[in-house]
Amino acid sequence: xxxxxxxxxxxxxxxxxxxxxxxxxxxxxxxxxxxxxxxxxxxxxxxxxxxxxxxxxxxxxxxxxxxxxxxxxxxxxxxxxxxxxxxxxxxxx
Numbered sequence: 001x002x003x004x005x006x007x008x009x010x011x012x013x014x015x016x017x018x019x020x021x022x023x024x025x026x027x028x029x030x031x032x033x034x035x036x037x038x039x040x041x042x043x044x045x046x047x048x049x050x051x052x053x054x055x056x057x058x059x060x061x062x063x064x065x066x067x068x069x070x071x072x073x074x075x076x077x078x079x080x081x082x083x084x085x086x087x088x089x090x091x092x093x
Contacts, residue, residue: 001032001033001034001035002023002027002032002033002034002035003034003035003036003037004034004035004036004037005037006037006038006039007036007037007038007040008038008039008040008061008064009039012064012065017065017066017069020065020069021068021069021072024069024072024073025072028072028075028076034073036073038061040060040061040064041060041061061073
């Protein structure tokens with residue numbers, strides 16, 4: 001099992017996009033397990049149960065990684081939405 005944690009936090013370059021595509025495509029083609037965590041919504045709507053004014057104003061997976069990579073990430077995927085307050089502690093200064 002491969003875990004890609006916090007996808008979307010990295011700097012996107014042509015090289016990183018190509019490597020991500022190759023990695024995800026190989027996992028899908030070989031039916032290997034892949035777990036991805038991200039704060040990015042997967043499409044322009046965000047999530048249907050989120051009120052419009054609360055939807056994020058940040059890139060979604062397609063805008064950041066393109067449809068080729070996003071389609072492979074979502075191929076056969078079970079999307080689990082985790083909601084709640086951030087567990088990160090605020091910086092004291």
